[in-house]
Amino acid sequence: MVSEQSGKETAFRKQVRDWLKTNLPKGWGTPEYHAPERQTEAAQALGEKWTKTCYDAGYAGFGYPKEYGGIVRPDWEIRIIREEFTLCGTPPGPMSQGLLMAGPTILRWGQEWQKKRFLPKILNGEESWCQGFSEPDAGSDLANVRTAAVRDGDDWVVNGQKVWTSNWMFADFGLLVVKTDPAAKRHRNLSYFIFDCTSPGFSRRPLKQMSGESEFGEMFFDNVRIPHKNLLGELNMGWYVALTGLAAERSGGFAVGGRSTARRGWGNMESIVELAKETKHYGKAVWDDPLFRQRIAQFAIQGEAMRANGALQGAMARQGKKIDPNEVSVSKNFSAELRQHSDDMVMEILGAYSQMVEGSPLAVNGGDWVYGMLRWRGATIERGTSEINRNIIAEKILGLPREARGND
Amino acid sequence: MMEYGINEEQEMLKTMARDFLAKECPKTFTRAMMNDQTGITKDYWKKMADVGWTGLILPEQYGGANMTFRDLSILCEEMGRMVMPGPFVSTLVMSALPILNAGTEAQKQEFLPRIANGQMIMTAAVTETDGDFWPGGVNMQAYPRGEDYILTGAKSFVPDAMAADWFLVACRTKTSADPEEGITLCLVNKDDWGIYVNPLKTMDETRKQYQVTFNRIAVPAKYILGEVNKGWRYLKDAALRATALHCAEMVGGGEWVLETCVEYAKTRVQFGAPIGSFQAVKHHLANMYTQLEYARALMVWAAESVKENDPQADLAVNMAKAYCGDTFKMVAGLGIQIHGGIGFTWDHDMHLYFKRSRALDTVFGDANYHRELIAQHYD
Ligand SMILES: Cc1cc2nc3c(=O)[nH]c(=O)nc-3n(C[C@H](O)[C@H](O)[C@H](O)COP(=O)(O)OP(=O)(O)OC[C@H]3O[C@@H](n4cnc5c(N)ncnc54)[C@H](O)[C@@H]3O)c2cc1C
Numbered sequence: 001m002v003s004e005q006s007g008k009e010t011a012f013r014k015q016v017r018d019w020l021k022t023n024l025p026k027g028w029g030t031p032e033y034h035a036p037e038r039q040t041e042a043a044q045a046l047g048e049k050w051t052k053t054c055y056d057a058g059y060a061g062f063g064y065p066k067e068y069g070g071i072v073r074p075d076w077e078i079r080i081i082r083e084e085f086t087l088c089g090t091p092p093g094p095m096s097q098g099l100l101m102a103g104p105t106i107l108r109w110g111q112e113w114q115k116k117r118f119l120p121k122i123l124n125g126e127e128s129w130c131q132g133f134s135e136p137d138a139g140s141d142l143a144n145v146r147t148a149a150v151r152d153g154d155d156w157v158v159n160g161q162k163v164w165t166s167n168w169m170f171a172d173f174g175l176l177v178v179k180t181d182p183a184a185k186r187h188r189n190l191s192y193f194i195f196d197c198t199s200p201g202f203s204r205r206p207l208k209q210m211s212g213e214s215e216f217g218e219m220f221f222d223n224v225r226i227p228h229k230n231l232l233g234e235l236n237m238g239w240y241v242a243l244t245g246l247a248a249e250r251s252g253g254f255a256v257g258g259r260s261t262a263r264r265g266w267g268n269m270e271s272i273v274e275l276a277k278e279t280k281h282y283g284k285a286v287w288d289d290p291l292f293r294q295r296i297a298q299f300a301i302q303g304e305a306m307r308a309n310g311a312l313q314g315a316m317a318r319q320g321k322k323i324d325p326n327e328v329s330v331s332k333n334f335s336a337e338l339r340q341h342s343d344d345m346v347m348e349i350l351g352a353y354s355q356m357v358e359g360s361p362l363a364v365n366g367g368d369w370v371y372g373m374l375r376w377r378g379a380t381i382e383r384g385t386s387e388i389n390r391n392i393i394a395e396k397i398l399g400l401p402r403e404a405r406g407n408d
Numbered sequence: 409m410m411e412y413g414i415n416e417e418q419e420m421l422k423t424m425a426r427d428f429l430a431k432e433c434p435k436t437f438t439r440a441m442m443n444d445q446t447g448i449t450k451d452y453w454k455k456m457a458d459v460g461w462t463g464l465i466l467p468e469q470y471g472g473a474n475m476t477f478r479d480l481s482i483l484c485e486e487m488g489r490m491v492m493p494g495p496f497v498s499t500l501v502m503s504a505l506p507i508l509n510a511g512t513e514a515q516k517q518e519f520l521p522r523i524a525n526g527q528m529i530m531t532a533a534v535t536e537t538d539g540d541f542w543p544g545g546v547n548m549q550a551y552p553r554g555e556d557y558i559l560t561g562a563k564s565f566v567p568d569a570m571a572a573d574w575f576l577v578a579c580r581t582k583t584s585a586d587p588e589e590g591i592t593l594c595l596v597n598k599d600d601w602g603i604y605v606n607p608l609k610t611m612d613e614t615r616k617q618y619q620v621t622f623n624r625i626a627v628p629a630k631y632i633l634g635e636v637n638k639g640w641r642y643l644k645d646a647a648l649r650a651t652a653l654h655c656a657e658m659v660g661g662g663e664w665v666l667e668t669c670v671e672y673a674k675t676r677v678q679f680g681a682p683i684g685s686f687q688a689v690k691h692h693l694a695n696m697y698t699q700l701e702y703a704r705a706l707m708v709w710a711a712e713s714v715k716e717n718d719p720q721a722d723l724a725v726n727m728a729k730a731y732c733g734d735t736f737k738m739v740a741g742l743g744i745q746i747h748g749g750i751g752f753t754w755d756h757d758m759h760l761y762f763k764r765s766r767a768l769d770t771v772f773g774d775a776n777y778h779r780e781l782i783a784q785h786y787d
Pocket of ligand 1 (some may be wrong): 131
């Protein structure tokens with residue numbers, strides 16, 4: 001029996017699919033398509049344009065109230081849109097820092113003028129963001145930041161350095177955690193600001209990653225003035241504001257390039273199977289090797305487990321059951337570690353070809369597999385390392401006692 | 409419709425099950441059953457019947473409670489949490505369901521109401537010497553003689569045979585290229601002259617297994633279940649459901665282990681601090697929690713797919729069985745590790761879960777077997 005709802009869903013799915021067909025960049029998803037090189041103006045422009053196209057068509061901007069530019073649709077439509085988008089691996093929006101971090105933080109803590117000013121342009125892709133949290137001596141131990149701000153009239157004057165800043169190059173605005181009360185106790189001495197990347201005294205430079213590109217960089221603050229009205233949340237309570245953003249960021253899972261690991265597990269299972277069928281070692285297709293069959297099947301299981309868990313939590317949320325906000329640490333670790341395991345497995349399938357990177361005539365899939373394997377070594381470090389997330393799961397969800405820390 | 413969440417009645421069923429099992433199935437009872445050759449008492453079975461569990465998913469017309477497969481899975485999760493012994497799945501799923509699906513009205517009338525009201529315990533005798541549940545393993549023959557079939561041979565690894573009043577026996581009545589073809593199901597009374605039930609000493613003593621020998625047992629036509637030579641599909645369908653329920657038991661058991669470990673890690677002090685403050689222990693617990701969460705999600709998906717007869721039900725069950733099996737084994741292994749010496753003792757309950765995890769992994773195919781079936785979906 002086909003219910004009325006499932007009939008509507010099929011029709012809507014077709015509508016989204018048709019829209020994607022006409023609006024995706026020409027040749028997208030085919031070998032003829034040449035993506036602009038990563039971290040270039042061209043790549044950024046493509047991302048911005050794509051975000052705007054999606055937003056204008058009503059296929060982005062979910063989860064925000066209308067008055068701040070949010071697009072409101074029934075849950076089932078949003079689910080279908082996300083599924084269809086991930087299935088065809090749409091181009092990355094440039095906005096992941098904005099959408100994942102800045103948006104939720106501003107929505108939760110922002111003053112009215114901040115919400116009106118910043119949220120719509122995050123959603124439509126017009127403005128790009130970065131997150132200035134980490135410092136050379138404050139990584140996992142974020143509360144240890146040294147970059148300091150001193151009040152001067154209506155402004156705060158900032159001096160210091162931030163590091164590992166993703167999207168450093170294209171950001172129009174940044175989120176900044178700085179020390180505003182050197183005398184106060186840990187966690188009560190930091191404030192959270194929005195800063196303008198065109199401010200005098202602000203400079204940035206690239207850091208080259210092991211994957212070759214410079215997605216992250218360093219930012220330097222030399223007497224940079226930030227207006228007091230750019231404060232997010234209360235003065236000296238920035239630590240708690242930062243926690244919201246970190247949780248929101250983790251909840252994004254690994255959705256870069258529109259290819260979340262969840263769909264990779266399911267949608268992209270096909271591409272791994274295809275690779276295993278096409279690739280021969282010692283005269284035999286990899287897919288016929290029982291050990292690889294086991295491992296690829298395990299990958300399918302874990303991908304599907306992520307999908308099922310999302311459905312389970314969605315159902316619980318609909319029933320008004322409280323989901324521990326620290327659950328994001330569970331899904332973040334699971335997706336990041338799954339991604340690394342599957343990438344390692346793909347390298348083994350490729351064999352000697354795993355040494356061929358973008359630019360080599362022998363690179364498989366334009367070197368994308370190998371690039372991904374390198375890039376996603378960062379997945380278990382960024383957004384809270386796997387170890388930190390395990391501490392969070394154990395302490396916050398399971399209620400285990402904290403381990404003694406040197407600076408407690 | 410596939411519904412991942414649980415509704416109010418299911419919430420109540422869960423609470424009721426937890427209370428019932430805490431009262432009626434404490435570890436003292438389970439340990440007594442470990443030492444008992446039958447592995448269950450009539451008294452316990454009657455109590456389960458009184459709360460409607462023995463016929464939970466059977467239709468009302470046969471005395472059942474007509475509840476859904478998901479409800480049953482919620483119940484099994486609680487049973488797994490308490491490592492409940494006894495022939496619950498053997499009776500209600502492996503025997504009653506084939507009777508419901510393949511039986512004549514007379515057969516249904518004869519068996520189902522008595523199963524539902526707890527008077528009759530059954531088990532399916534399928535596996536033979538290779539220990540695997542698959543059609544190629546069914547070689548014990550049944551020969552036609554007039555209206556009857558004559559059974560001679562042996563079944564191994566038969567669960568709950570001593571507790572059972574009747575057996576559902578899978579016999580080979582024809583050899584053919586497709587091993588599924590030529591299997592016939594017979595209903596056999598355990599008290600028939602010529603049936604021998606020998607207990608096999610099992611590692612998991614909460615799950616009894618036996619060797620059952622049939623010496624020229626005559627099965628009249630009225631006890632042939634379904635069409636001759638076409639019996640396998642009913643067993644296969646029942647096994648799919650039983651496998652999904654074992655996943656629920658494994659998740660329930662895993663959660664007991666995790667909770668017990670968390671409590672212990674908070675209170676056991678070494679080096680002047682609770683062991684749960686040490687990351688080596690804490691991270692084990694975080695990993696157990698994480699894997700159990702995904703095991704649960706797959707288990708729920710499998711239960712719902714089976715309930716809905718979804719076209720992907722096989723795949724869902726393959727995935728859930730592989731993942732829940734691996735997870736329960738990992739969790740139960742760490743359960744012992746985290747408890748140290750006390751966890752290694754007979755008196756601590758942790759080994760019951762450890763053994764159950766190893767036992768359930770072998771039932772209806774282990775993780776490797778199910779992963780191979782998943783791969784075949786993509787061939
Ligand atoms: C690709 C990428 C993008 C990033 N983007 C940004 C960004 O946009 N903005 C930003 O602010 N930061 C960003 N970061 C920085 C990131 O947040 C930090 O690298 C991360 O928090 C870890 O800090 P750290 O590098 O100082 O390592 P450390 O904190 O020094 O950790 C080193 C090792 O010690 C372990 N460790 C540390 N403390 C503990 C503990 N208490 N218990 C157990 N183990 C512990 C860690 O798990 C890790 O294995 C990015 C990082 C990467 C890799």
